[in-house]
Amino acid sequence: METPLLEMRGITKVYPNGVVANRDVNFSLRAGEIHALAGENGAGKSTLMKMIFGMEEPSEGEIYIRGEKTRLLSPQDAIDRGIGMVHQHFMLVPSFTVAENMVLGMEPRKGLGIHYAEAVRMTEDTARKYNLAVDPKAKVEDLSVGMKQKVEILKALLRGAQILILDEPTAVLTPQETEELFRELQQLKEHGHTIVFISHKLKEVKAICDRITILRGGRSEGVFQTSEVTEQEISRLMVGRDVVLKYDKSKLNMQAPVLTVENLSVNDSQGRALLNNISFSVHSGQIVGIAGVEGNGQRELMDVLTGGLRSGASRGTVRVQDTEIREANILTIRNLGVSYIPEDRMSQGSAGEASISDNLISTHYRSKTLNNGVFLRASKIASMAAELIEAFKIRCSGPKQPIGMLSGGNMQKVVVARECSANPKLLIAEQPTRGVDVGAAQLIHEKLLELRENQGAIVLVSADLNEVLEISDRLLVMYEGEIVADMEDPSSLSEEELGLYMLGIKRQEPQHIRRTMNDVEV
């Protein structure tokens, strides 16, 4: 068998904070192939590619290029060995022209200055050679996303890239631009280039890739000929359930709707639909789970529900009980009895330098019980903090300890304690157990169920399928800004089926999905 162009053997990557991103992964590239790297968010795709591009070094394992053992210590090392990367967030200087971006770091000189005409010529030559039309003199900030991506690809090619890594290249493209990209990638392949295509869109993977390596939870699930596996098989390998959680859930006792979303749409600045005509409702005593691969509109939906979106960006109605909140500010929304556990506990959920008790009161220090109009009531706050620390089993040295010193799980418990203790009518929980240990996750789940018992309504967005399947009373699946499935009793659902919806292979009839709305009128 021929030597692979690039081979990674037994790669393990442990970050300094203890997170294991990759475990014993083998990955190999044949010259001239388009190789897909698929996996859910957090499966370790990006980390693996960062190691190929010299941005991270493996903790264990070896990298071979053309059979030769290599250490890649910086992106420059990787570039020198003919590896190029097109990042998801473009590495371009907006105010520069295309030609200037192309030659940055390797500028052709004429006397003291840059030989700009030469830079333009280099750009044109590369563009012609690979049949990727760009205007070398256009400013990058004026280009469409698709064009910017082309410039990125050309940049890598100009630097002699033989291996081209594309990190979720289609995530930002329109369908037309995606088709164009695929044609371009085919051409590059014909030129003898090798391409790594990172994606979780299976249709695209099937359409242009020769082989596929699937990652799940940092491990490789194997490498396959794309022609020999079905989308269903790939989906099953990507989206698997490891452990099945079981909770004693009381029978659903659903009351009046608390949150009603009708025909909600959000467009981005280019006019692309991020949310397309979404309708659903959440009733008191009900947990509605929202599943989906990250980047399919969940973020925008959460932003609308929690007042995080600038006015004028959305259309439709969003009501909490009878009050319209689509354009309301955060305080108004919170005063209606809405609590929010944000996805990012570090930057949004807590203030790292502040004490546990300060963090516990940060969303309701205005309430009369904590505040006499001028000063905060220290003793009330202290006793409340002590109670919550006890109830949520927060491991700490005391309420005055800065929250930033706690472990991730305990920090998250503080956030959950704060949001649940307000007895919210509606709780919006976003990835409430991401990155926390099993014990903390279980406690958080129990508290969510307790709130449900007490007639709270809960929206649960999570990438953890175990969690959404087990905790939710109803499950909505989002794909490309739309609700593509609406299922009752999700715990009986198989993960394979869920995977098909999440990856856009299957979708329910619109009438079926609209059902939730009809509930409102019942």
Added chain:
Amino acid sequence: MNGLDSLLNVILTTDFAFSVLRVTTPILFAALGALISNRAGIINIGMEGIMLVSALAGVIISSYTQSAWVGLLGAVLAGTLIAGLLAFFTLKFKTHVILGGIAINMFASGGTVFLLYLLSGDKGSSTSLASKVLPSVDIPLLKDIPVLGPILSGHHILTYVSIAAVFAVYYLLKRTSLGLRIRSVGENPHAAQSVGVSVVRIQYMALLLSGFFAGLGGAYMSMGYLSLFTRDMIAGRGWIAIAAESMGRSTTVGTALTSLLFGAADALANAFQVLKIPAELIATLPYAATVIGLILYAVSETRKKNRKVKSPLAK
């Protein structure tokens, strides 16, 4: 009315136009320095202090060597050195660049008086040091042209250097590799890094250049504008320069024009002294112009930004 007449008599003269260029020079130098470091994404607020140190260095070195040119070299080296110190602490040891700038300003204010006292026994000025002054230059042909001649000819050599510096900085930022890299580092350091440009090295270069220009400005103050060093003689020009850079929207041309505007306000303050207005009030004129300028700038920036984000979700 009489006062106003005499004011107009002062302003509408070639002498006034000449003095505008004279007072613009130090502001222009420092503003060009601030421009370079700002474009590299590292703001140098130590301009005032660097100018002060350079002004003293020029006086001391020229008086010991009895050469104005060696004094100039010393002033520029001192400025570059102090900026290098700032770069070392902020880029190597990750001190906050604003705190580093403040430290330099405070160190310069106290340190120059200390050194002055040590060398001359005087805490106020360097009168006892026989320092040298750089020459003024008459430009042949130009000096004989009416109106333009008296305005543009006969200036201090560094005034001409400052005008040449505008073109040099423009060329540097727009047309050279270093300039391209400086701008890329300031605008998108990740992009620069991803193609192998060392962000730290470029920021070092930019800060050193900002010190170099502040050094020229400082030298002008004590070896041209005045012929000696006095304590805190920069009197806010370093700050005005930072304001000019910002109001000039970080472009070379804009920075040069706003520097000229602030220079004119400064010259106007001098001219106003013929009116019976308290000198203290007149002295506030350049600063008031700074504040008004910054407000106008902020308003127009905010408008521009609002227009940009009209479209939803633009981040």
